[in-house]
Amino acid sequence: MMLKKSAFVAIIGRPSVGKSTLLNRMCGEKVAIVSAVPQTTRNAIRGIVNRKDGQLVFIDTPGRHVSEKKFNKKLMEVSSRALEESDLVLYVLDACRAAGPEEEQTAALLSPLAEKTVAAVNKMDLPSADFNRAKEFVCARAPEIRKIISVSAGTGLGVEELIEALFQIAPEGEALYNEEYYTDQETGFRIAEIIREQAINRLRQELPHSLYVQIADMEFHESLLWVRAFIIVERESQKGMVVGKGGEMIKAIRLAALKELKRIFDWKIDLDLRVKTGKDWKHNDNTLRKIIEKKF
Ligand SMILES: Nc1nc2c(ncn2[C@@H]2O[C@H](COP(=O)(O)OP(=O)(O)OP(=O)(O)O)[C@@H](O)[C@H]2O)c(=O)[nH]1
Ligand SMILES: [Mg+2]
Incomplete structure (x- = not known):
């Protein structure tokens, strides 16, 4: 009998290469949520893949980007x-x-790990x-890959060939998660992420990078989940852009999020969505800890 395999696999790369x-x-x-805007992913997000060979637990990560900004440094710590x-x-x-300088840096980081890496x-x-x-490029920078x-x-x-290649080098081991699961994220986090995705995909300029979503309240009533959430922006002046003319923008984000959530969850969801300012939240250690370092 062939022994089953299992491994944690970190997904690493520059922003927007398509990791999520x-x-x-x-x-x-x-x-994981996806958008054309770089630095969409902010957390270590686990996704579980089961095959006859065993189980791979992938960890999606924020794209590798070099910047001295506090927010970016936190994201790189997650990665x-x-x-x-x-x-x-x-x-x-x-x-x-x-490949530019960012790819060079990513390759340099991974080069010592080449023997346990698939590109x-x-x-x-x-x-x-x-x-x-x-x-x-990869062969030159990480010949042991x-x-x-x-x-x-x-x-x-x-994609199946990729999964097979990872199983080939995975160690033997028991499944780490029950096979029914494909992720271990909490419901509130997933809802916040879907709202953020729909907001990012509709807003321009620096707004996608300036916001996060906070779930203020969540209550189950039989098969209905009632959620109150806030889109939190950095500056008072940004609120109007998220709300839109006559509330059109926030309404569009809310409806698009509900449509997406319906595909993911079995329950009916009632969403109360508002906008609020969290002044300079990107420089606030407590807030950053709450939204980035939390483990899911
Ligand atoms: N045509 C094409 N587009 C892709 C493919 N994979 C991803 N994309 C697009 O590339 C963009 C970035 O995708 P993401 O999956 O969010 O990229 P990411 O690497 O997770 O980005 P960060 O989380 O910001 O680091 C999105 O617009 C995707 O639709 C692909 O195989 N083909
Ligand atoms: Mg991503």
Whole structure:
């Protein structure tokens, strides 16, 4: 009898390479939110994949980005901690972008871990994708890497091959989670994230980076979940943009979030959504601890 395998796998890469999209594709469910805006992911988000070989627990992380800003430093701590806690690494690159200084830094960070790393060159569905360019880069910077696979998180191309390659190097072990689960996130966190996703996708300029979502209250009444949530912005002047003319923007965010939540949860959800200012929340240690360092 073949022994089952199990491993924690940290998903690491630059912002916007498609780490969260890939996680969702591998899990077959929406585990992490996705947007075209870099630095969408702010937490270590676990997604569970079960196959006949065993179980892989992926940890999605904030994209590696170099900046001295306090907020960004916290995000990089999340990514580094996930790396420390993992057995294996999934290094994600964007096939459409040539490697710049940020990619060099990511590769340098992962190079010592190459023997437990598989690289995925993502977005191969796009016409400008260049697999060989990415492959040559990875081979030069991390020659010990176990495998480099061309994938599209968008279409699913190469994704099963990627999972197989990770199982090949995974240690033997018992499943870490019950096979019915595909994530271990709390309900409130997932709801907050879906609201944030729908807000990010509708707002412009610096607003996506300036907001977070707080669940103020949650109550179950039979099969109905009642939720009161706040979109919290950094400055008073930003509130109006989130509310929109005649409340149109907040209404659109609320409806889009409800539609998305309906796909995820079985219960009916009633959402009371408001906007509030959390002055300079990005510089407040307590707030940052609450929204970034919390483990899910
Ligand atoms: N065409 C195409 N687009 C993709 C693919 N994977 C991701 N995207 C798009 O790339 C953008 C970024 O995707 P995310 O999954 O949020 O990227 P991420 O690496 O998690 O980004 P951060 O969380 O900000 O680090 C989104 O607009 C996705 O729809 C892919 O395989 N093909
Ligand atoms: Mg992400």
